[in-house]
Amino acid sequence: xxxxxxxxxILTLCCLIAGLLLSWVNSVTSAPIAEAARAEQLAxxxxxxxxxxxxxxxxxxxxxxxxxxxxxxHIARKSGAYAGCAFKAVSSQGYAGDIAxxxxxxxxxxxxxxxxxxxxxxxxxGARITEPAFRSQFAGKPIEGTIxxxxxxxxxxxxxxxxxxSSRAVLEAMDRGFNIYRLKESTIRESKP
Amino acid sequence: xxxxxxxxxGIFKDNPIFRLVLGMCPTLAVTTKVENGLGxxxxxxxxxxxxxxxxxxxxxxxxxKVRLPCYIVIIATFVTIVDLLMNAFAHELHKNLGIFIPLxxxxxxxxxxxxxxxxxxxxxxxxxxxxxxxxGFTLSLVLISAIREIGGAGTLTIWGSFGWTISGLxxxxxxxxxxxxxxxxxxxxxxxxxxxxxxxxxxxxxxxxPLDFDxxxxxxxxxxx
Numbered sequence: 001x002x003x004x005x006x007x008x009x010i011l012t013l014c015c016l017i018a019g020l021l022l023s024w025v026n027s028v029t030s031a032p033i034a035e036a037a038r039a040e041q042l043a044x045x046x047x048x049x050x051x052x053x054x055x056x057x058x059x060x061x062x063x064x065x066x067x068x069x070x071x072x073x074h075i076a077r078k079s080g081a082y083a084g085c086a087f088k089a090v091s092s093q094g095y096a097g098d099i100a101x102x103x104x105x106x107x108x109x110x111x112x113x114x115x116x117x118x119x120x121x122x123x124x125x126g127a128r129i130t131e132p133a134f135r136s137q138f139a140g141k142p143i144e145g146t147i148x149x150x151x152x153x154x155x156x157x158x159x160x161x162x163x164x165x166s167s168r169a170v171l172e173a174m175d176r177g178f179n180i181y182r183l184k185e186s187t188i189r190e191s192k193p
Numbered sequence: 194x195x196x197x198x199x200x201x202x203g204i205f206k207d208n209p210i211f212r213l214v215l216g217m218c219p220t221l222a223v224t225t226k227v228e229n230g231l232g233x234x235x236x237x238x239x240x241x242x243x244x245x246x247x248x249x250x251x252x253x254x255x256x257x258k259v260r261l262p263c264y265i266v267i268i269a270t271f272v273t274i275v276d277l278l279m280n281a282f283a284h285e286l287h288k289n290l291g292i293f294i295p296l297x298x299x300x301x302x303x304x305x306x307x308x309x310x311x312x313x314x315x316x317x318x319x320x321x322x323x324x325x326x327x328x329g330f331t332l333s334l335v336l337i338s339a340i341r342e343i344g345g346a347g348t349l350t351i352w353g354s355f356g357w358t359i360s361g362l363x364x365x366x367x368x369x370x371x372x373x374x375x376x377x378x379x380x381x382x383x384x385x386x387x388x389x390x391x392x393x394x395x396x397x398x399x400x401x402x403p404l405d406f407d408x409x410x411x412x413x414x415x416x417x418x
Contacts, residue, residue, distance in 0.1 A: 006256065007256055007258055007259045010254070010255060010256060010259060010263070011259050011262055011263060011266075014255070014262075014263045014266050014267070015266055018266050018267070018269070018270040021270060021274075022270060022273055022274070025273075025274050025277050025278070026277060029277040029278060029280070029281040032281035032282065033277070033280050033281045036280070036281060036282075036284040037284075039284075040284060118288070120291075122369070122370065123225045123226065123345075123346065123369045124345055124346050124364070124366050124369045125366065
């Protein structure tokens, strides 16, 4: 019995010290982690949005889709006037897990740029969706009148060679975002900072 | 002097990948890019040093009946610290290594060194062992990932955008995919054993695989005895 108490005591002490140590490290690193995450989001926004002088990471409009999932639209403003918006879209139809992208739209309804935020596709195949060769074909395309599909499905875009599934997932995520944008364009445009 | 000897032993004689054949899961999973192999190796080295130090310092305090849960708590603590620090100060790398960092907890190299070495030796030698094994692990990962990256993608990325593209090469994608990992690792292991056998024969001694390395079924070893 005494032996058991000693074992339990030591194990408890061990966990207690570990817990204290971790809570201290967490308190030290939580601010830099939040800062790094914000810098990362701002860098992605800067890459896909037209020129802006506001803070698009906090100037947002949240629009729920049919299933109630909120879509966050980041608004870019230049001297107070609406300059464009960007949304983050996640596709679950990637080859290896979810693909998260950030899509920027200008005020006249054309795509400004697309960034891949997170993906776990096969290196050298599906992972090439992150390369400019694939992403640059979206810039300057108007949302209306463009078929947001890969060429294999009679769309307007080249798929990455031997990675149709990954390419299709990116376009599928973009298309869903554009549908929300079409429905709520006025809400986004008329939003106030 | 013995400090240096322990370090060198960890790199060659007890190389965790090629001699002890431990930690195969992260070895096969992360070695698609030199950058990832290097990051994983360095993170594991940090955890190894921390856990070896703590286990060795507490070796007379922890009763043997609860030693494994204690070791796991210690290792998990250091892994979480690495995870948090990396997320805060090396955000890009943390994004690349992602799920592999928490998996260091179950990396058998670290538990094996705590159990087989740090729980029996003093703090000083345990740190030497951790550094040696860590360097051995890192170098092995870099070697495997260099072969796989050059063969599979035709590039060699040391860090971020610093690296080379090898021209005139037609990359075979299989190197980067999972089967390529097994093939590369198998060929390297066979090659290392072959070299060992030749060296042992020259010295007139039979080739002795490490005691915890069961390769009775490996024909290369039989040539030496």
